[in-house]
Each structure stands twice: as C-alpha cells, then as structure tokens.
Amino acid sequence: MIGQLFDGVPRRGLVLLAGLLVVLLAAPWIANDYLLTVLIIVLYFAYTGQAWNVMMGFAGQLSLGHAIYVGLGGYAAAALYVHFGIGPWLGLAAAIAIAMACGAIIGFLAFRFGVGGVYFAILTIAFAEFARIGFDHFKWVGASSGFFLPVANYTRNDLWNLRGNPMMFYYVMLALTIAAFALCHILLKSRVGYYWQAIREDEIAARSLGIDTFRYKMYAVVLSAGMTAVAGVFFAFYYNNLFPEQVFHISRSIELILGPIIGGIGTLFGPLVGAFLLTGLSEAMQEFLTVLGFDAPGAKQVFYGLCLLVVVMALPGGVWPWLAAKLGVTGPRS
C-alpha cells in the first residue's frame, strides 16, 4: 500500500521528497519563534490550497467562497468547545459534517440546475457572504463582536484539547498537510481522480463516456468542503478568536486560492510551492521593509498582485510544472 503510493515517482523525486520532509520535521528545532509562526501560516495555506485544489484543480469547479468552509468548521468546533466542553477532535467531526452538508447544498443547487463556470463561482461567493452576514447576527457565537476561546498559559502541550505552544500547532498542521497531500495523491490515481479530470477537461465528453458528472462533481465539492473545515478548526484553536468579518470575508477566500494558482492548479505540489512562495516572500519583504524603516501597510497585497501578474504572464501553468522540469522530477502524472 505504502509502496503503491510512490509508483511512477522518479527516484530523484523521492530523494527530494524525503529531504523536504526531513527539513519540515526538523524546522521547529532550528527556527526561531517568528519563523515558526510563518511556517505555520505556510502550511495552513498549503493545506487549504490543496483542499481547494480538489474542487478546482482536479474537478474544474471554481469556488471563490471557500472561506465559508473555514468559518463553518472553526465556529462549529469552537462553539462545541466553549458551550459544551467538547474537545476539538470530536468537534472536528461535527465541523466536517456541517461543512460537507453546506457544500452538498451549494453543489446540489448549482449542478442540479446547470449553474456552471462563472455563475457557479458567483454562487459560492454569495453563500460565503450569506454566512458572513448571518454570523454577524448569530448571538450564540458572539455575533459581530467575535467569538473567543479561553486562553490560558499552558505549561505543557495538551494535544487532546489543542492547547499548547506553536511547536505543537506546527506539527499538527504539518501532519494535516501531509495527510491531505497523500489523500490527493491516492485520489488522483483512482477512478474518482480520473473522472474528475475528465469533467474538468470536457464535461460533455465525460458524460458520453458514462460518467455521472453530477455525482462526481458532488464528491469533489463535499470532500473539498470537509477538508477545508479541518483547517477552520485549526484556525479557531490556533488564533482563539473568530470574527465573521474576518473569517468569512471574500479576501480570505481569495487569499486561500492564490497559493495553488501560483504554484500550479491541479498539481499535487502546486499548493505547497505556492504557499511557500507567497507567504515566505511576502513575510521576507515585510521584514526587509521594516529594516529599511518603511511603514507600508498595503505592501503584502501589492506583492500578491505582482506575484499573480508575473505567474499569469510567464508561467500560466504555475510555478511547480516549471520547477519540476528544472529539478528533473516530472513524473507522468505529478
């Protein structure tokens, strides 16, 4: 089973992958607190980017409202924790279920009634906005004044309740990212992965080959929603506060999809590479500007815009396909 995972991966790729894994595992012991925080954000975006990639990259369904699943997941687990004392790992199950149900509703409405392409994307934005406005008035979880998890100084890491220091959160996020990566790899090699790609490439041709496109598009949306909700639970327990204006805002949805777009939509490594590039470079630039004594609050957004521009112009397939060719690790289906 584990052996099958690496079928068809070039040897050089395996070596590089192992090296990357060692670096990621060792990072918290080398990095300072600031760098560790940056790495957590990188992994967070790599994970959510991968979740979004399932829908857009694999199945070709553009969601511009993925913040809704982050938010629903975060709020669900946080509310269970604060109101009922239910731990985050149990809360996770509820979070995933709620997000999947929401994804199923959006997917059903769109795919049943033939809403596709740009109109589908608008529908996803609309739902994220409904959620934002709804949660602004949802008193049980603090409405617009925010929802807070109790913060205490923990002397030891409590993994069961997700309370602890950044190093623990780093490893949790790393485990999630690796799991998402492995899951996507397996899916892409299975029937569902092939069917998603067929739908992405040409839905009419896919149907003529006997593919129930409605069902497979639903799988993509529901799985992507569930995966994204996991990141939402992490978000809630890491930051300990949730504001509807922040978590459901469209800028969150956009931020989440920049990684895979820059890294390479539909590729396995794209979300990871994109997250590293965007978060890494923008943080480095911020540092650089601070050292130079510039105070430029909007610099990050401008930087994101420039990155997007450069990638769209120079590498429309994303950075990863180009990088993979340079590294000599282009597999038949990487």
Place this chain on the structure above:
Amino acid sequence: MTPLLSVDGVAKRFRGLLAVDNVSFRVAQGSIFAVIGPNGAGKTTLFNVIAGMFAPDRGSIAFAGERIDGLAPDEICRRGIGRTFQLVRPFPALSVEDNVVIGAMLRRHDPAAARRRAHEVLGRLDLFGKRHQLASALTLPDRKRLEVARALATDPKLLLLDEVMAGLRPAETDRMVSVLTELNRESGLTILLIEHVMRAVMALAARVLVLHHGATIAEGPPEAVVREPAVVQSYLGAEAVE
C-alpha cells in the same frame, strides 16, 4: 431477430427548424448501418437524440429491447452505446493513454485493469506509440482515432461514429475501414455511422439511410440506395453514378 436499435417516428425541432422529421429505422445486432445525407440534413441531431444529448419531441428509441429516449447521455453509455463527436472532444491536458483509460474505467474500477484495456484499444487504433503524448498535441486524424478508441474502451454493444473519416487521407480511410470491419467481425460490435466519405460507406455498411431536410428519402443496401434518383439529386450529384 429483434433489432439492437429501433428508432420509431423520431422528430426533433429547434424552434422553427424541424431538424429530424419522423425518422424510423432498425439496426440489426452485429450489423454496420450508415446514415448519409447533405450537410444540414439532421444526421448529427439524430445521433445526439439517440445518444441522449437531446430528448426527441416525438417518437421512441429502443435499445436491446428497452426504451432509452430521454435518458441522460451517461446513462445511455452505461447501457452500452458508445459515441464519438464530429467536432472532436479529447481531454486535451491528459495523455492519449489517460483519455482512453477514462473510457475503460466504465466497466473496470481498477485503474490497472483499465490501463490494460486502454493499451489493447490503443493498439487497435494505431495510437499505442503515441500514448504518452498529450491529447492536445495530436493531429486531427489522430484525434479522430482517439475519439473511436475512447468510445471503444467503454465496451459498447453499439458504436455511434460521427464522421470519423472526415479529414483522413484515402490510405487512412482504408485503414479505419479495416479496423472497423475487424471489430465488427471479431467481437460482433454493431456500428451506426454518419459518413460523407462514400468510399467508406460502400465498403462498410450493409444498409444505408439517406436523410434530407431531416426526413428519410431512401433506405436500403448501399448499391441500391446510390441509384435512387432522389438520392442522386439531393446528395451525390449526377456524376456519382455512371
């Protein structure tokens, strides 16, 4: 013998245009049947109605003894009807092999088994050597072959071919004709084809249906049909029959 496909009084209207007008025919199990006619005669619309892209406005279609009119295209494919598209629709960013693997997965959930089937089909259609190329890199004749390969990989009982010879050179046409003849002989595959290349129609089809303005103007063995005055006048032109 009950026919594999029976089309009875099928009509399809697009607003003011009656694209298919009360067409009926039967395709016997194991036979090769051709639909010919001038451009705009309604051939592709007829195909799309059979393949489930459109439901007919009137009439019925039965396949293997069951009504299939109005079913969705994917359901019709699962019942055992494979089709190609006149304007080819490959999965451009996927390899030639993966294009066919996706077709083969209809009857084989295991990717390895689907890949073996894909290799067989690719071999038959002379695409095995090009299996690692992206479908977008293929020439038009190869794309036409890929259409056939992909549909064939779904293991259909009936194969609908929409002008797969168009754009092929005479030698390529003969090669395609022999591939189709082999398939028909060896596995008893029933074939319904739309074709303009009369050389292929005469070589392949046991029966021919001629459409003009959506309606049937002739049906019968090809040698007889090409001599009918209505067919000569509307489609072939006088010089076709000497």
